[in-house]
Amino acid sequence: MKNYDTLVDATNDLLKRGYTANLSLDGDTIDDKEQGIQMIADDFEIDEFYRFEGASNPDDMSIVYAVSSEKYNLKGVLVNAYGTYADDSSSAIAAKLHHHQVGQNLHGDDRPTT
Template identity: 30%
Template sequence: MSIVYHYATVIKAIDELREKGYTEDFNIQENWLEYHSGKFSHEEFEITHIYFYEGDSNPDDEATVYGIESASGVKGVLVTGNDAFPEKVSVKIVDKLLVHKKDK
């Protein structure tokens, strides 16, 4: 995993990942990481890039941009705001996404 502490903008991080072939847009839905034509469990994807964005003055403006690649080769982007996740999201998905917090 390539952790990048990047404080430019969320759009810049997404653009950089798009240039690297991360073309899908992922969303978290309960036990899955979904995109327009499929979904992956926590065992079926790896986080390859992480960009942190810190708001200038408001902690609510913080975001994390993930570059994610599935075991089948699908590459995409997931953006989370302030590491907040919906209540029904699988603990395994959240743990995988937040592993960078433990590595600091």
């Protein structure tokens, strides 16, 4: 897995690697508004994620997710805040995102956890 210095570096590289859909978290779904797709937790996989902390502002914390869906034949990027501005939803989507944050090491390390 790669390490990135900035959120922009991560999103630009993911775009180059085919993660072209601009995804957004909307309650109980992750949406590709351009294609009119709403995915529930079972519809996608988190391939990688990268966590960033704002150097000058601790409130500026984000996680970039590389998301893929066989069902919808798409690969996209989801940027989600954590910390002060985190979505504290209790949905299955939030649980899946949180599981990947704590279930794996930072910066996309995909080694299995025990």
